[in-house]
Every structure is written in C-alpha cells, then in structure tokens.
Amino acid sequence: MLIAQLTDLHLRPRGLPANRVVETNMLAARALAAAARHRPDVILLTGDLADRGEPGAYRELARMLAAEPGLPPVFALPGNHDDRAAMNEALPALAPLADGFIQRAVEGFPARLVLADTLVPGSSAGALCAARLAWLETTLAAAPDRPTLLAMHHPPFATGIGHMDRIALQDPEEFAALLARHPQVRLVACGHVHRPVVTRIAEAAVMIAPSVAHQVALDLRADAPSAFVLEPGAFLLHRWTGAAFVTHTALVEAFPGPFPFLGAAEG
Numbered sequence: 001m002l003i004a005q006l007t008d009l010h011l012r013p014r015g016l017p018a019n020r021v022v023e024t025n026m027l028a029a030r031a032l033a034a035a036a037r038h039r040p041d042v043i044l045l046t047g048d049l050a051d052r053g054e055p056g057a058y059r060e061l062a063r064m065l066a067a068e069p070g071l072p073p074v075f076a077l078p079g080n081h082d083d084r085a086a087m088n089e090a091l092p093a094l095a096p097l098a099d100g101f102i103q104r105a106v107e108g109f110p111a112r113l114v115l116a117d118t119l120v121p122g123s124s125a126g127a128l129c130a131a132r133l134a135w136l137e138t139t140l141a142a143a144p145d146r147p148t149l150l151a152m153h154h155p156p157f158a159t160g161i162g163h164m165d166r167i168a169l170q171d172p173e174e175f176a177a178l179l180a181r182h183p184q185v186r187l188v189a190c191g192h193v194h195r196p197v198v199t200r201i202a203e204a205a206v207m208i209a210p211s212v213a214h215q216v217a218l219d220l221r222a223d224a225p226s227a228f229v230l231e232p233g234a235f236l237l238h239r240w241t242g243a244a245f246v247t248h249t250a251l252v253e254a255f256p257g258p259f260p261f262l263g264a265a266e267g
C-alpha cells in the first residue's frame, strides 16, 4: 500500500501568490501530478490546504483534483491556515465534518488511516481538546490490532526551530501518553513545519513532511526569525510493506535524469 502525503499547499484564489512570491497553486498542481505518477493508493493532505482559509482557494483545489486524471481517493485534514466550514463546503467528500471537526478513520486498506483535527480557530498553535482526545481514544481502541498511520497537522514534538515549536501541538505529553496506550500506531504523519523532520514517540515513528511549496528556514536558534526559503518543494511516499512503514521523499519539480548506471566494464 502506498500513501502519498502532500502538506502545506497554502493555496490562494486563482492568480494570487502566497507570501508575496510563492506560486503555491502552481506548485500544488505539480505536486499532485508528481504524486500521481507513483500510482499511490491514497493521497493524504495534512493541512494548510489554503493560505488564508479563503473559499476561492478550496475551489481551486477542487478544480485541480478534478483536472488530474486517475487520482486515487484523497483525504484531508485541516491546519491552522484552514477554515473548516469553507474547506468542507468546497470539498465535502474530502473533508467531511464530524461533530464539528474534520476527523475520521479510513478503513478498507491494508493499513488503517486515522485523521485527527488539531485546528484551533484564531490560533497558529494546535491542540486536541477533550472532545477530540476522547474521539481519538475511542477510534484507536476500536482496532488495536490494525497497523495505523495517524495523520495530523501540528507535530507533537519540538523540532528545535524556536518560532515553529511555539506553535506546535499544545500538551504533547497527553498525546504521547495516548500513543503509548495504542502501539498499533506505527507512524504519525504531520505537516506545519514546512521541513522534513523525524523523531520517535513510544512505538511510533513521527514524521513531519516538507511542504509542496515553500520551506521554513532551517535555523535551530531558539530566537530564529520566522522566515521561509525557496528550497525545492517535496512530498512523502509512505509505503506499508505489511510489516512496517517505509518512507521516501520526492521532489515536486523536475530535475535532470534518470541516467542509467554503467557496469564497470563500460567505464
């Protein structure tokens, strides 16, 4: 089973860039096309689909998805730049509301996908309130033997990039305790930080995917200024082998190659 994780699209209504210079709509369309070439079984969008929660941005995404032939099922959860109502209205099948949140379990694949909603309207930081923690607890307890990928926007750990850590998931200890109770969660797939970062919590690998658009500057000082760079956009391909998740990083934009390796005799 192959899961393509695309995150932090930061779409704008047609014709508008994000952060003055990032052509996010173009990059998202290219990322979808690049992901589709790997023939994933599922595409997972882990938040910040829109840059400012504008209805027109979600309509652009709906248009992009319709224009890309042969896409597998697409599932989405919200990030801090998203607006639940606008996201749900333009993309009802991708982002259905359940008890006021965009959260759900996806069954029917070799690995189970659980999508959590860490959005707190008006805040850049994320949280799982009592209601969402209870939903997660019940949802995970319902399938303790199914290998699970848990997806959410805000990472539950500090990366060392100070300005991003201050807006990570609040109360990560509570989330770590939840993971320890549910060791079938093998991988936690996050976004938000616009950089690839990996750690481990309890039995789970925890990965932050790079953005398909702009990246956050790699600056590990606690007082690092909040800034982005135009490093190449990328996405993750999580391969469930039946025993483990194996993750590859794929760039959005084209580059030279592939060039075949030559044998020693050919020089």
Ligand SMILES: [Fe+2]
Pocket: 008, 010, 048, 079, 081, 192, 193, 194
């Ligand atoms: Fe983002």
Ligand SMILES: [Fe+2]
Pocket: 048, 079, 080, 081, 153, 191, 192, 193
């Ligand atoms: Fe975010």
